[in-house]
Amino acid sequence: MMFWVLQSLNGISYGMLLFLLASGLSLIYGLMKILNLTHGSFYLLGGYVGLAVLHLTKSFILAVLLGSLAIALLGVVMERFLLRRLHLQEMPQTLLTFGLLFIFSDLAMLIWGGNPQTVPKPELFRHSLDIGGMVYPSYRLFIIGFGLFVAAVLWWVQEGTRIGAMVRAGVDNEEIARALGINVSLLFTLVFAFGAFLAALGGVMGGPIVGVYPGADFEVLLLGFVVVIIGGLGSLRGALVGGLIVGLLDNFGKVLFPEFALFTIFAPMALILAVRPTGLFGKE
Amino acid sequence: MKTTSPARMALFLAVAAALALILPYVLTPYYLGLVVKMMIFALFAMSLDLLIGFTGMASLGHAAYFGLSAYVTGLTALTLGWNVWLALPAGLMASAVAAGLFGLLALRTRGSYFLMITLALSQLMWGIAFGWRSLTGGDDGLPDVPRPRLWQGYSLTDGVSFYFFAFGLIALSGWLLYRITASPFGQCLRGIRESETRMLALGYDIWRYKFTAFVLGGLFAGLAGSLYVYYNRFVSPDYIHVARSAEVLLMVILGGAGTLIGPAVGAAIIVALENVISAYTERWVMLLGFVYVIVALFAPNGLTGLIESLRKKRAGP
Amino acid sequence: MQSMRLMATLGVAAFASLIQPAQAQEPIRIGVMFPITGPISAQGRPERDAIKQAFEEENNIIAGRKVELLYEDSAGRPDTGLTKVKALVERNNVHLLVSELVSAVGAAVAPYVNEQKIPWVSTVALASLTREMKSPYIFRYVPSSYQYATAAAESAKKLGWKKVYLIGWNAPPGRETHEALKKAFGPENVIDAMFPNVGTSDYAPYISKMDPSKADGVFAAMWGADAPRITQQYVEYGLSKKMPLFGIASFTSEELLGDMPPESEGLLSSYTYCGTLDTPENKAFVEGYKSRYKELPGSYQYMGYMAAKMVIQAIKDVNGKVEDRQAFTNALSKVQVKGPMGMTSFDENRGMVGDFYALKVVKGPDGRLQNSCGERIPQVKDPYHLFP
Numbered sequence: 001m002m003f004w005v006l007q008s009l010n011g012i013s014y015g016m017l018l019f020l021l022a023s024g025l026s027l028i029y030g031l032m033k034i035l036n037l038t039h040g041s042f043y044l045l046g047g048y049v050g051l052a053v054l055h056l057t058k059s060f061i062l063a064v065l066l067g068s069l070a071i072a073l074l075g076v077v078m079e080r081f082l083l084r085r086l087h088l089q090e091m092p093q094t095l096l097t098f099g100l101l102f103i104f105s106d107l108a109m110l111i112w113g114g115n116p117q118t119v120p121k122p123e124l125f126r127h128s129l130d131i132g133g134m135v136y137p138s139y140r141l142f143i144i145g146f147g148l149f150v151a152a153v154l155w156w157v158q159e160g161t162r163i164g165a166m167v168r169a170g171v172d173n174e175e176i177a178r179a180l181g182i183n184v185s186l187l188f189t190l191v192f193a194f195g196a197f198l199a200a201l202g203g204v205m206g207g208p209i210v211g212v213y214p215g216a217d218f219e220v221l222l223l224g225f226v227v228v229i230i231g232g233l234g235s236l237r238g239a240l241v242g243g244l245i246v247g248l249l250d251n252f253g254k255v256l257f258p259e260f261a262l263f264t265i266f267a268p269m270a271l272i273l274a275v276r277p278t279g280l281f282g283k284e
Numbered sequence: 285m286k287t288t289s290p291a292r293m294a295l296f297l298a299v300a301a302a303l304a305l306i307l308p309y310v311l312t313p314y315y316l317g318l319v320v321k322m323m324i325f326a327l328f329a330m331s332l333d334l335l336i337g338f339t340g341m342a343s344l345g346h347a348a349y350f351g352l353s354a355y356v357t358g359l360t361a362l363t364l365g366w367n368v369w370l371a372l373p374a375g376l377m378a379s380a381v382a383a384g385l386f387g388l389l390a391l392r393t394r395g396s397y398f399l400m401i402t403l404a405l406s407q408l409m410w411g412i413a414f415g416w417r418s419l420t421g422g423d424d425g426l427p428d429v430p431r432p433r434l435w436q437g438y439s440l441t442d443g444v445s446f447y448f449f450a451f452g453l454i455a456l457s458g459w460l461l462y463r464i465t466a467s468p469f470g471q472c473l474r475g476i477r478e479s480e481t482r483m484l485a486l487g488y489d490i491w492r493y494k495f496t497a498f499v500l501g502g503l504f505a506g507l508a509g510s511l512y513v514y515y516n517r518f519v520s521p522d523y524i525h526v527a528r529s530a531e532v533l534l535m536v537i538l539g540g541a542g543t544l545i546g547p548a549v550g551a552a553i554i555v556a557l558e559n560v561i562s563a564y565t566e567r568w569v570m571l572l573g574f575v576y577v578i579v580a581l582f583a584p585n586g587l588t589g590l591i592e593s594l595r596k597k598r599a600g601p
Numbered sequence: 602m603q604s605m606r607l608m609a610t611l612g613v614a615a616f617a618s619l620i621q622p623a624q625a626q627e628p629i630r631i632g633v634m635f636p637i638t639g640p641i642s643a644q645g646r647p648e649r650d651a652i653k654q655a656f657e658e659e660n661n662i663i664a665g666r667k668v669e670l671l672y673e674d675s676a677g678r679p680d681t682g683l684t685k686v687k688a689l690v691e692r693n694n695v696h697l698l699v700s701e702l703v704s705a706v707g708a709a710v711a712p713y714v715n716e717q718k719i720p721w722v723s724t725v726a727l728a729s730l731t732r733e734m735k736s737p738y739i740f741r742y743v744p745s746s747y748q749y750a751t752a753a754a755e756s757a758k759k760l761g762w763k764k765v766y767l768i769g770w771n772a773p774p775g776r777e778t779h780e781a782l783k784k785a786f787g788p789e790n791v792i793d794a795m796f797p798n799v800g801t802s803d804y805a806p807y808i809s810k811m812d813p814s815k816a817d818g819v820f821a822a823m824w825g826a827d828a829p830r831i832t833q834q835y836v837e838y839g840l841s842k843k844m845p846l847f848g849i850a851s852f853t854s855e856e857l858l859g860d861m862p863p864e865s866e867g868l869l870s871s872y873t874y875c876g877t878l879d880t881p882e883n884k885a886f887v888e889g890y891k892s893r894y895k896e897l898p899g900s901y902q903y904m905g906y907m908a909a910k911m912v913i914q915a916i917k918d919v920n921g922k923v924e925d926r927q928a929f930t931n932a933l934s935k936v937q938v939k940g941p942m943g944m945t946s947f948d949e950n951r952g953m954v955g956d957f958y959a960l961k962v963v964k965g966p967d968g969r970l971q972n973s974c975g976e977r978i979p980q981v982k983d984p985y986h987l988f989p
Contacts, residue, residue: 314687317684415771422776423772424727425705425708427708427709427734516709517713518712520680520705520709522678522680522705559681559688562637562676563673568638569638569639
């Protein structure tokens with residue numbers, strides 16, 4: 001019994017982390033139809049900047065805020081000056097974001113060196129809880145709560161605010177949105193920056209578990225893609241459900257079928273796509 | 285669509301053939317080896333171009349067929365002592381069969397989902413190569429693959445003869461790919477790329493066309509993989525890794541998708557950057573990144589697209 | 602007349618002196634290939650830098666001959682590595698190689714090096730380099746997986762460990778460590794062996810499976826970014842207080858310790874390098890590296906440095922005549938060098954022999970984490986008799 005509770009918690013907390021990493025990717029694709037290959041770089045750079053802030057100020061909250069905002073700013077620059085020129089041109093977009101992925105990873109190596117860094121946890125969640133003999137790290141419980149909080153905020157923004165309505169209009173039909181007088185151009189910049197913000201947030205918040213290290217950009221990117229594709233591109237609900245599915249499958253796959261650890265992420269994805277070609281919640 | 289006259293085409297081919305014949309006698313063995321590597325990746329990129337450029341199916345798992353064929357050729361040559369005429373076709377058969385099976389699953393999806401399901405399938409293949417250590421040697425792969433043996437007692441031992449062997453097969457494949465894309469079948473693929481619904485309305489069985497293109501792409505990628513295993517004389521899971529699939533995808537886009545020659549040029553450029561420039565600067569990854577960014581911004585249709593538009597500009601309105 | 606003759610003699614002498622040194626002055630070219638880009642460059646660059654340091658300490662002149670180091674980047678990929686080695690051998694005509702740390706690259710390069718008869722001091726921990734791929738031209742200056750795992754088991758046994766867990770990469774280091782632990786503790790006493798993939802981001806499922814009442818400790822056979830990560834997650838789940846974690850090989854290498862989480866204090870391990878060992882050679886090595894690169898050297902730097910030292914001694918022994926490969930490889934196989942960690946040499950299969958130390962991560966006087974050097978296991982050799 002305890003085994004199942006413990007392992008389920010592991011899977012859910014990892015799934016929530018994956019949701020944080022993937023939500024921005026899905027949001028950006030939904031509105032702008034861009035497969036943003038620098039999403040993992042945002043994670044990595046966010047983690048590094050956050051860590052630098054943390055060393056300077058000793059404040060985890062400041063690290064989270066400043067790290068994420070800095071990367072959001074980078075997102076604004078990227079969207080305004082580069083991506084804008086390649087609107088809806090899939091192949092050059094791929095080439096551009098791949099090139100930036102290379103540049104960012106080499107820059108990070110140049111600035112922060114190659115050694116893996118660990119983000120220290122905030123003081124409040126440094127300890128493990130002991131519930132009836134079951135030891136569980138409080139930070140992971142916090143991640144579950146934080147992930148749900150982010151999901152709720154995103155849902156509220158999308159469904160309950162003016163800007164959310166504009167985004168939904170843009171997702172449904174860009175031309176009509178323009179005709180309705182929505183400033184689609186500004187909307188693109190905002191959404192892209194917000195997506196970058198979420199990825200960097202994942203970098204600082206996920207840092208205490210996953211770490212910040214060269215190569216994390218590519219690994220996070222792959223995981224993010226898997227989650228978003230399983231859930232369905234552009235769907236927030238899909239990113240949440242996809243994250244949980246991948247988190248739980250990966251966890252129980254490794255525990256119950258250790259010999260197949262290499263396949264716990266990609267086999268389910270191939271299967272789901274073969275049955276549902278646009279993911280669980282994706283539109284045709 | 286083609287603006288080159290037959291005469292100019294013939295001249296171009298004659299010059300290329302003459303160059304190919306002279307190369308082994310002017311280049312040092314190391315640079316000749318590098319040329320062979322470029323040619324192998326050119327074939328690999330052209331095989332992917334059949335999917336991306338002509339049919340509109342961007343695959344991020346093309347290394348699966350490259351690697352599978354390499355493993356089959358390498359294993360049969362190493363453990364069963366098969367010669368080229370057995371080991372090479374065995375590799376090609378395997379990659380065609382795998383492409384057929386994967387195609388059944390992958391062709392249910394489109395666009396980004398297609399990109400990701402091909403990635404997932406190739407990662408499964410990578411997992412098998414990595415995990416089945418008794419057969420594949422796991423992470424370290426299979427070293428000491430014998431040199432290509434043409435018949436009993438005769439193997440291609442020196443760089444020059446291997447160059448001609450590889451060049452012959454790759455030139456033949458390039459010609460076949462050109463014929464395929466120029467044929468009515470190729471026209472249909474282009475039609476599918478432009479609009480599936482229209483082709484469907486015209487009564488074409490588009491699934492069959494896409495499936496055939498997918499298998500053909502896997503087959504030619506397999507040939508590139510088998511040549512690569514003979515070239516390196518080892519095979520490791522790295523052949524199948526997603527990084528390689530991404531690399532070949534970039535080669536195609538960099539050179540210009542849908543032109544065959546473009547991806548071949550893209551492949552040559554990336555191989556050169558990776559192997560020559562890296563001796564001069566430690567920051568060649570960043571350099572490569574800047575090349576991608578600049579090409580994306582200023583030549584969104586790839587390098588051949590850029591040349592084409594420059595030529596049009598010069599020809600005037 | 603007299604002066605004419607003198608002039609002629611001088612002229613001949615001058616001419617001769619022009620030829621003679623010209624021959625002697627042709628530099629010794631040494632190929633140095635490491636992963637300089639990509640994730641593994643975190644280890645590759647510093648190791649290459651330490652090789653540079655060793656030659657700089659000789660002012661890049663050995664036995665009267667200038668030494669030229671030619672650098673290449675394997676990117677940690679086997680096919681790229683092979684092409685680069687071909688470039689070094691066929692384009693730059695290097696006399697010998699001191700190269701690499703990624704085992705898959707080592708496996709790809711070895712047959713070519715053997716065929717070309719180029720002496721190669723490899724810093725790849727691949728056990729097969731001194732087994733199936735054994736060659737008179739290949740030297741392995743780094744402990745093999747069997748070697749470090751057997752030594753680690755010996756250290757742990759001295760701590761009284763009888764039953765153990767293993768969590769190791771699903772790759773040769775993890776698998777071969779498993780073999781070594783089964784031999785050392787008996788197969789029934791390896792309670793569970795888990796093999797996560799390289800680069801696993803969440804070790805929670807594995808860690809949650811470990812039961813402190815069943816074993817005395819846990820071996821972890823992985824390094825790079827995975828080492829601090831599993832350490833942090835292991836501490837997170839409250840296991841470190843009940844069952845110590847024992848890192849294999851470079852798990853607690855000094856360059857990693859600077860960025861390791863504070864919870865790493867108390868980590869155990871065992872390896873051929875201990876940064877705080879008090880010998881004049883080690884002080885000189887650490888100071889030399891620190892003054893050049895503003896960082897503390899760790900085990901990767903040590904391996905590169907010592908591999909270069911072995912080569913330097915062998916070049917001296919053949920009086921700079923590296924062109925005679927037979928004589929040079931013979932000399933290299935007999936070289937004994939007293940380095941930062943004591944005497945080291947090559948065994949009959951040209952694998953590295955040297956002292957091992959039991960290590961423990963402690964807080965240093967400046968508050969930084971460092972390794973304290975525990976019990977020494979002298980002259981550890983690859984256990985060929987156990988793992989043929």
